[in-house]
Amino acid sequence: MARLAFIGLGNMGLPMVRNLLTADQLVTAYDLSAELMKKAEQAGAASASSLSEAVANVDMVISMVPAGPHVKAVYQGPEGIIAKAAANTLLIDCSTIDVATAREVAAEAAEAGFEMVDAPVSGGVGGAEAGTLTFMVGGSKAAFAKAEPILQAMGAKIIHTGGSGNGQAAKICNNMLLAISMIGTAEAFALGRKLGLDDQILFDVSSTSSGRCWSLDTYCPVPGPVPSSPANRNYEGGFAAALMLKDLGLSQSAAGDTGAKTPLGAKAQELYQEFTDSGHGGLDFSGIFKMLDGDI
Secondary structure, three states: OOEEEEEOOOOOHHHHHHHHHHOOOEEEEEOOOHHHHHHHHHHOOEEOOOHHHHHOOOOEEEEOOOOHHHHHHHHOOOOOHHHHOOOOOEEEEOOOOOHHHHHHHHHHHHHOOOOEEEOOEEOHHHHHHHOOEEEEEEOOHHHHHHHHHHHHOOEEEEEEEEOOOHHHHHHHHHHHHHHHHHHHHHHHHHHHHHOOOOHHHHHHHHOOOOOOOHHHHOOOOOOOOOOOOHHHHOOOOOOEHHHHHHHHHHHHHHHHHHOOOOHHHHHHHHHHHHHHHHHHOOOEHHHHHHHHOOOO
16 A cells, blocks of 8 residues: 555546545545545545645655646745655656656656656546546656556556656657547548538448548547447537647647657647637537538
């Protein structure tokens, strides 16, 4: 049984905490939201009144915060985790952030004597609730070996991607691919409708042909063919388009920094920017079909 501090109790963090508690881990939770802290307490977590209190005398710190500046805020500075955590505490950041920030914070942690991994996730809120997340973990082999048993309490697949920052690199590459494939799938259905094809028939053909992909056969962007897809819930829930736009921004920043050519990634960012700017950033990212089909 490990003593854990969990920082960040949003849509992903709170269900992750619940799964850690189900696995009989001792969790001290911290978030700026009193309401979320109360929910963590109701689930069985201890609560801390400050970040420094949360990370004192624990074996591991897990963070799940929105973006790079938030990661810097909780880890760096005189009141940050690196300054306040006890020696030999393992640091695990599950946020999705830019590679440069992940490597900067990991380097500062290493200089202070801490092992740290970046471990962004795939699987969305549903995966967080079910404990079926995929973790992409960057860091040393030794740090990965220490983190893996705890991550297994929250996920179904734990992949060591290489050194510090490589977890973030894998996440943004994967999500760029996902955005591109979703747009392509949505365009196919939009064109199919214009040509008089029934959605189910196009699904039956493409899901068993060379056009098959996850965006089609598991997360179909039109209502009907895949009952569990957000398209059947008016695109509510799932992975918000605004979050996909954030990840596309990370991918394009990385492409610019490295000189990688990602023209489809750039176009995907442009289209999701248009979709969110039209007031639909809270819809699932598959809802971009509505824009491509002319519904919004």
